[in-house]
Amino acid sequence: MDLVLLGELLSSLMFFGIIGFLMLGFPVAFTLAGVSLLFGLLGWGLGVFDPSNFGSLPNRYIGFMSNEVLVAVPLFIFMGVMLEKSGIAEQLLLTMSKLFGNLRGGLGLSVVLVGAMLAASTGVVGATVVTMGLISLPAMLRAGYDPKLATGVISASGTLGQIIPPSTVLIFMGDMLSGINAQVQMEKGNFAPVPVSVGDLFTGALLPGLLLVGLYASYVIFKAITDPASCPATPVPPEERSGLLREVAVALIPPLLLILAVLGSILGGIATPTEAASVGAVGAMVLAALRWRMSFSILTQTVVATATITSMVFIILFGASVFSIVFRLMGGDNLVHAVLTSLPGGAMTAMVVVMLMMFVLGFILDSFEIIFIVIPITAPVLLALDIDPIWLGVMVGVNLQTSFLTPPFGFALFYLRGVAPDSLPTSAIYRGIIPFVILQFIAIILLFVFPQIVLWLPRG
Amino acid sequence: MHAMAAIVRVIGALNAVIGRVMSWLALGIVIACFTVVVQRYLFGVSYLWLRDLYIWLNGAMFTGVAGFALARGDHVRVDIFYRPASVRRKAVIDLFGVLVFLLPFMVVVVVYSWPFVTRSWSYWEGSSNVGGMPGLFVLKSFIIVFSVLVALQGIAMALRAVLVLADREHLLPEHLRYPPNVAAAVHTPGETGQEGTL
Numbered sequence: 001m002d003l004v005l006l007g008e009l010l011s012s013l014m015f016f017g018i019i020g021f022l023m024l025g026f027p028v029a030f031t032l033a034g035v036s037l038l039f040g041l042l043g044w045g046l047g048v049f050d051p052s053n054f055g056s057l058p059n060r061y062i063g064f065m066s067n068e069v070l071v072a073v074p075l076f077i078f079m080g081v082m083l084e085k086s087g088i089a090e091q092l093l094l095t096m097s098k099l100f101g102n103l104r105g106g107l108g109l110s111v112v113l114v115g116a117m118l119a120a121s122t123g124v125v126g127a128t129v130v131t132m133g134l135i136s137l138p139a140m141l142r143a144g145y146d147p148k149l150a151t152g153v154i155s156a157s158g159t160l161g162q163i164i165p166p167s168t169v170l171i172f173m174g175d176m177l178s179g180i181n182a183q184v185q186m187e188k189g190n191f192a193p194v195p196v197s198v199g200d201l202f203t204g205a206l207l208p209g210l211l212l213v214g215l216y217a218s219y220v221i222f223k224a225i226t227d228p229a230s231c232p233a234t235p236v237p238p239e240e241r242s243g244l245l246r247e248v249a250v251a252l253i254p255p256l257l258l259i260l261a262v263l264g265s266i267l268g269g270i271a272t273p274t275e276a277a278s279v280g281a282v283g284a285m286v287l288a289a290l291r292w293r294m295s296f297s298i299l300t301q302t303v304v305a306t307a308t309i310t311s312m313v314f315i316i317l318f319g320a321s322v323f324s325i326v327f328r329l330m331g332g333d334n335l336v337h338a339v340l341t342s343l344p345g346g347a348m349t350a351m352v353v354v355m356l357m358m359f360v361l362g363f364i365l366d367s368f369e370i371i372f373i374v375i376p377i378t379a380p381v382l383l384a385l386d387i388d389p390i391w392l393g394v395m396v397g398v399n400l401q402t403s404f405l406t407p408p409f410g411f412a413l414f415y416l417r418g419v420a421p422d423s424l425p426t427s428a429i430y431r432g433i434i435p436f437v438i439l440q441f442i443a444i445i446l447l448f449v450f451p452q453i454v455l456w457l458p459r460g
Numbered sequence: 461m462h463a464m465a466a467i468v469r470v471i472g473a474l475n476a477v478i479g480r481v482m483s484w485l486a487l488g489i490v491i492a493c494f495t496v497v498v499q500r501y502l503f504g505v506s507y508l509w510l511r512d513l514y515i516w517l518n519g520a521m522f523t524g525v526a527g528f529a530l531a532r533g534d535h536v537r538v539d540i541f542y543r544p545a546s547v548r549r550k551a552v553i554d555l556f557g558v559l560v561f562l563l564p565f566m567v568v569v570v571v572y573s574w575p576f577v578t579r580s581w582s583y584w585e586g587s588s589n590v591g592g593m594p595g596l597f598v599l600k601s602f603i604i605v606f607s608v609l610v611a612l613q614g615i616a617m618a619l620r621a622v623l624v625l626a627d628r629e630h631l632l633p634e635h636l637r638y639p640p641n642v643a644a645a646v647h648t649p650g651e652t653g654q655e656g657t658l
Contacts, residue, residue, distance in 0.1 A: 025542020025550075026557030027535035030614075034561020037568060054568055058576035061569075061603050065519025066596075068511070074518055075493060078486055271497070278493035278514075285490075299487070307483035308529040311522040312536060315529075315610075322565065364538050409540065 004331055007048035011332030014039040018323070018373075019364070028369050029312075029319035036323040043330050053329050060321045064314060068274060069175045069198055074310040075277030076166050079262075079284045080122025081305045084131060085298050086288035088255055089118055093135050095251040098236050098244055105224030105231040107140045108153045112216045115157025119164035119209070120259045121280070125404065126415050129158030133419040139234070146230035147424055148432030149223055155405055155412040155429070156216055156436035162367060162401035163394070164209035165202035165263060166273060168313070169367045170397055174198030176375050177389045184383040196389045198273045199266055203458040204390040206267065208398060208447055215439040254290070258283040267457075313368050320372035333377060340381045347385035351392075354378045355399050355444075362403020366411060370400060394454045395447060402440040405433050464619045465631035471616035472531055472636050475609060479528020485521035489514045512593035523602040527609030531616070533639075547629070547638045551621035558618040566611040573603045 018035045022028060043049030064070065083089050093114045100106030100113075111132055118128045132154045140150040162169055178196045185193030223230050236244065262280040265271040271279070288294040327333065340350040354374070361370045375396070383389055404412045407430040416429055447453055492514035500506045529535055542553060580597040587593045620636065623629050629637055 021561075022538045023541060024553050024557065025537045025539050025545070026553055026561060027530065027537050029535055030557065030562040030565055033565040033568075034557070037564050038560070054572045057569060058573040058600070058603055061573070062519075062576075062600055065523065065599060065602065066512075066515055068515050071489060071493065071515055071518045074486055074489055074521070078490055271501075274493065275497045275500075278490055278497055281490040282494045300483075303483045303486040304480065306486040307479070307521050307525045308532060308534040310486070310518070311525045311529045312534050314522040315526050315535065318569075319565070322568075364540065366536060369536075 003048055004334075006046060007043065007331035008335040010039055010043050010046070010048060011327050011330040011335060014323075014327065014330075015332070019361075022364065028365070029315040032316070032319035032369070032373070033322040036326045039330075040322075040326040043326070049326065049330050053325055054322075056325065057321060061318060064317055067175065069272075070171065070314075072166070072171050072198065072272075072274040072277045073168050073313065074306055075274065075281050076122045076168060076171075077309050078302060078306045079277065079280040080118070080127070081302045081309075082281065082284035082288055082298075083118075083121055083255065084127050085301050085305070086284075086291065086293040088251075088284075088287055088291070088293070089114075089128075089131055090135055091251040092117060092255060093132065095244075095247050097136065097139060097234075098240065099248060099252075101234040101236050103224070104228050104233045105220045106233060107136065107143060107145065108149060108220040108223075108231050109217055111136050111140075111153050112157045112213060112220060115154075115160050116164060116209075116213045117256065117259060119160035119162075119167075120263055121255070121284075122161065122166065122168065125159050125161050125412060128161055129155060129412050129415040130419050132158055133416045137416075137420060137424075140231075141421070141424070143234040144229075144232045146227075147428040149220075149230050150432070151416055151420065151424070151429045152432035152434075152436050153216065153220060155410070155416050155433055156439075158415070159401050159404045159412045160209065160212060162404065163205055163212065163397045165205050166266065166277065167202075167205065167397065169371065169400065170201045170205055170393065171198050171273065172313075172317075172368065173371055173375065173393045173396060174201040176371070177201070177379060177383075177393050180376070180379045181383055181389045184380055188384065196393075199269065200390050200458045201393045202263075202273065203267050204394045204454045205397060206457060207453050208394055208443065211446070211453065212398075212401075212439070212443055215443060216436065219435060219439060254287055258287065316368050317372055320369070320376075323373060324376050327377060333380075336377050337381050340378065341385070347382070347387055350382060350385055351387055351395075354382060355395065358396060358399055359403050362400055363406065363409040367400040367404075371396065388451065388455060388459075390458050391447075391451045391454045395444070398440070398444055398447060402437065402444065405437055405440065407433065461623065461626065461628045461631060464623060465628070468616045468619050468623070468632060468636060471612045475527040475531050475613050478609065479525045479531070482521055482524035482528075485517045485524070489517045489521070492517065508589045508591040509587070509593045512587045512589060516593060516596075516599045519599055520602050523606035524609070526606050527613040530610060530613045547624055550638060551624035554617050555621035555625070558614040558621075562614040562617075563611060566607040566614070569607045570604060573600075573607070577601055577604055 014036060018032060021035050022031050040049050040051060044051050096110035096114050097107050100110045115128060137150055137154060141147060161167060174197060181196045182193060262276045266273050266276045285294060343349040343353065358370055358374055382392055404410050407413060413429050413433060417426055492510055496510050542550065577600045580600045585596045587596055623631060
């Protein structure tokens with residue numbers, strides 16, 4: 001058999017082999033690397049892979065370990081975890097729901113708004129869904145909300161952290177796309193390409209993020225008008241209302257200012273994401289201290305959570321590097337290139353195919369794994385086809401956020417199921433998310449047809 | 461069997477100590493990076509070594525706590541089938557995964573990184589930035605530290621699996637055993653140590 005063909009065959013088998021072995025449930029980072037090594041060994045035996053190529057591994061690893069842009073990841077995680085562990089996120093939710101409680105659909109709206117705010121302070125999806133599931137879900141059910149609406153709005157709003165800056169997924173994607181873009185432009189003979197940065201990706205994701213917030217809020221308002229029984233008002237007792245203004249000033253304004261300052265300095269181009277993130281992390285500690293919620297125990301919990309979450313994500317990147325090396329050197333890249341460039345309909349079809357593939361992978365893998373595997377092998381082709389890297393990055397973000405929500409394997413749904421009362425049937429969670437998934441598809445189609453929504457701010 | 465249980469305990473304790481200590485580098489990153497920001501925006505000065513410092517602290521942190529994260533079960537799994545599986549089945553999967561995936565991976569990393577790291581030590585390599593940090597060789601060594609700590613934790617995982625399969629899991633203290641399979645606690649980030657995905 002032709003060696004080129006054999007290599008391409010092996011690399012595609014490896015891709016599906018990885019998916020299969022991942023289903024066993026062994027940690028993803030190690031399965032990715034282990035299966036790739038097995039295929040590398042096979043390829044070595046068949047003469048299509050040279051293991052000396054692993055010599056580039058340490059260079060890649062030290063590259064991740066000394067990457068300034070990626071330091072924004074632990075810093076933003078620190079900020080988000082601190083806000084959560086110190087109870088600031090919880091307080092935000094309680095205050096917001098009092099503020100809107102008098103309205104029909106008010107609790108639902110407050111979930112959307114707090115989801116957006118927590119997303120803008122990092123948005124650890126699991127933690128956000130759990131916090132809202134523990135606080136807002138019981139409140140909404142007590143108030144007589146339709147469980148479908150209550151669970152749907154929590155799952156959807158909880159995943160906003162994937163797309164609303166400073167999303168950690170976008171940080172990794174921005175770092176990867178900036179490197180790939182520079183290389184692709186160089187190969188095309190464009191020696192002075194317009195660089196793409198994490199900041200650009202954040203700026204591009206802002207309007208799409210707000211679009212989603214707007215869509216969710218509109219849906220809640222729509223329900224409040226057409227189906228008032230599904231989301232009754234929860235009047236605040238008068239004795240609590242008098243103190244509400246003070247509560248808003250204490251619980252709502254300071255975190256809001258912190259978030260605006262951090263995001264504003266990135267989007268305004270004043271500070272890099274990493275610099276702004278460190279200010280956010282210090283700000284979160286100050287807020288916690290001002291509320292007497294700062295203690296050695298909270299700080300310990302925060303650093304341990306920050307370090308282990310960061311480690312988990314970066315080690316997946318380590319494992320994915322092994323995959324990339326084996327896949328590329330066995331000719332998988334050429335295969336992907338050949339397939340994506342031979343599609344009828346050109347760049348847009350290629351884009352649709354890649355998006356569909358990521359969406360399907362999203363049923364079993366989470367965002368980091370998908371971008372670490374798929375972006376290095378497909379983005380070079382897509383960017384060479386003149387697809388805008390900022391648009392690509394944001395589309396991938398919204399796409400993966402959607403796959404967090406789709407039954408039966410949506411991660412957000414699992415998290416919510418974990419904290420929802422047993423009396424709430426799982427089917428309510430699955431059915432409740434349907435309207436929000438439809439809204440996601442509307443958003444994706446809008447972004448696809450009108451890329452200006454993404455590109456206007458960063459490119460304008 | 462008792463010896464195996466003892467090894468699991470020792471490795472678990474080692475990674476717990478290293479992990480908990482190295483987690484504090486997270487605070488170090490925050491402080492160092494914030495200091496750089498204050499110096500740059502308020503005083504108009506910048507020290508490249510301080511910039512190198514917070515970047516390197518991140519590299520050392522996430523490699524150093526990887527074994528601890530593995531012990532805590534923080535490394536994400538595709539758990540559609542794993543989560544509801546019986547403890548014995550989980551043990552089989554873990555044993556297989558460690559022997560076929562994890563240990564070969566760590567061996568490959570050590571083998572291919574060793575010359576890279578020793579070369580760096582041979583000339584006390586520092587930052588490539590003028591005025592940067594000395595001691596890049598220390599950071600590079602963390603690739604080896606990472607592999608060794610994760611491999612050790614992998615060995616502990618495998619031994620625990622063997623104990624389970626030999627019906628000797630009771631030799632391990634509670635916190636080192638498989639967490640009980642409570643149907644309601646399917647995926648509660650934070651409570652099981654699993655902080656959840658981002």
